[in-house]
Amino acid sequence: MIIRRYFLALPALLAAAPSCARGPEGAPGAQPAAAAQPLRIGPEGLAQGGLAFGQATPGSRVTLDGKPVQVSPDGRFVLGFSRDAAPVARLAVTTPGRGTEQRELAITQREWDVQRLSGLPAAMVSPNARQLERINAERKRIATTRAVDSDLPYFTEPFIRPAPGRISGIYGSQRILNGEPRAPHLGLDIAAPTGTPALAMGSGRVLLAADLYFTGNTIILDHGHGVTTLYAHLSAMSVAEGQSVRQGQRIGATGATGRVTGPHLHLGVNWLTTALDPGPLLPPT
Numbered sequence: 001m002i003i004r005r006y007f008l009a010l011p012a013l014l015a016a017a018p019s020c021a022r023g024p025e026g027a028p029g030a031q032p033a034a035a036a037q038p039l040r041i042g043p044e045g046l047a048q049g050g051l052a053f054g055q056a057t058p059g060s061r062v063t064l065d066g067k068p069v070q071v072s073p074d075g076r077f078v079l080g081f082s083r084d085a086a087p088v089a090r091l092a093v094t095t096p097g098r099g100t101e102q103r104e105l106a107i108t109q110r111e112w113d114v115q116r117l118s119g120l121p122a123a124m125v126s127p128n129a130r131q132l133e134r135i136n137a138e139r140k141r142i143a144t145t146r147a148v149d150s151d152l153p154y155f156t157e158p159f160i161r162p163a164p165g166r167i168s169g170i171y172g173s174q175r176i177l178n179g180e181p182r183a184p185h186l187g188l189d190i191a192a193p194t195g196t197p198a199l200a201m202g203s204g205r206v207l208l209a210a211d212l213y214f215t216g217n218t219i220i221l222d223h224g225h226g227v228t229t230l231y232a233h234l235s236a237m238s239v240a241e242g243q244s245v246r247q248g249q250r251i252g253a254t255g256a257t258g259r260v261t262g263p264h265l266h267l268g269v270n271w272l273t274t275a276l277d278p279g280p281l282l283p284p285t
């Protein structure tokens with residue numbers, strides 16, 4: 001709810017920026033003396049798995065826990081916090097001629113469910129050497145795809161729901177598959193019958209559209225600044241890698257491909273390689 005309000009407030013916040021904040025050609029660095037803007041971070045109450053937006057003076061350099069963060073020509077940036085993020089994150093914003101502002105961001109620590117799934121095919125829970133080779137190659141491919149830090153401007157756009165349906169699996173759950181502990185579930189599952197249209201949550205570009213071992217037919221969209229959305233187990237894909245998409249555009253249909261116990265849409269939202277909780281980023285039903 002708070003995040004939604006912040007999203008709505010953001011365009012107003014940007015509209016209030018002085019018009020000289022951007023160079024005449026819109027080129028970064030074209031403006032020698034951008035007007036100073038107070039550093040803003042939202043929403044209030046950052047938590048593990050959360051996404052935050054920032055606004056700084058154009059031309060600023062930003063780091064989070066010492067790692068550089070991309071800043072748009074008009075001073076906008078985005079931050080993400082993992083499922084296991086520490087209670088404090090350190091943000092540093094350096095503005096030309098004005099020094100560095102340090103901020104400690106308090107990250108609320110959450111509690112996670114334990115989810116037990118049984119009756120999965122043995123090959124899906126304990127793959128053989130040949131399957132492992134494929135799985136590892138695909139993991140690398142997904143990680144490389146999610147590490148893309150493009151300058152697309154859609155990362156502040158509020159997301160829409162990709163498909164209607166009940167939430168059947170939540171972010172962060174520890175998974176026990178056929179009695180064996182596995183990596184936590186780092187996405188959100190929406191129960192939807194096979195063939196339900198899957199819609200792009202935001203505008204962007206198709207980074208990946210491929211059939212993968214665990215996630216079946218999988219699409220990853222880039223919304224800019226490392227914000228990506230992933231749609232898994234699709235029965236059909238109607239976009240190709242490199243293609244631009246608009247928010248709400250049909251990109252495929254939900255299904256039951258890959259490692260599943262029934263038809264559903266597995267949804268992932270990432271900030272670079274950090275997997276976020278899609279739940280708070282979806283509009284209320």
Ligand SMILES: [Zn+2]
Nearest residue numbers: 187188189266
């Ligand atoms: Zn899932």
